[in-house]
Amino acid sequence: MSKLTNDQRLEIYHKRKQGMTISDLAKLYNVNKHTIEYLIRLLDRHGEDVLRKRKNRYYSPELKLEIINKVSMEHRSINETAIEYGLSSHGILCNWMKSYKENGYTIVEKKRGRSPTMSKKxxxxxxxxxxxxxxxxxxxxxxxxxxxxxxxxxxxxxxxxxxxxxxxx
Structure with missing residues (x-):
């Protein structure tokens, strides 16, 4: 599966609204049908501005916990919750859930950047x-x-x- 640019995502959305089938779009852009369905629902809900946000978005641990609780406590679907919060993919939420369970039900924030070579005191x-x-x-x-x-x-x-x-x- 290839990674789509924002322009390609908008093309897919407009072609779908013009009547092109999801299967044809999936073959044309070499992506999964579910990816296209998610994209269509996301753009219907939040509009085209959701794609214009910067590439690597930061999500605070509090927001991650809130989103994870919606899925685990309120028994909402991962797709529905990811679309509600405007996540670029439902896979992001799946990874958060997996990490949350593996780390003993605590949110662990990944440190960005290169680790220091000198040992800490x-x-x-x-x-x-x-x-x-x-x-x-x-x-x-x-x-x-x-x-x-x-x-x-x-x-x-x-x-x-x-x-x-x-x-x-």
Missing amino acids: VKPVDPNDKDAIIRQKDEEILRLRAENEYLKTLRAVVQARKDRQPKKK
């Missing part, structure tokens, strides 16, 4: 909080084990390189 832990101390020590043990594995591998590579070199007399 360890925050001081309250000496009375035993769970936090144990968690911190476990993380340190994991980090040290990974570092040891890396150094062992590096030492083995250096040793193998030395063994390959001819011995000098």
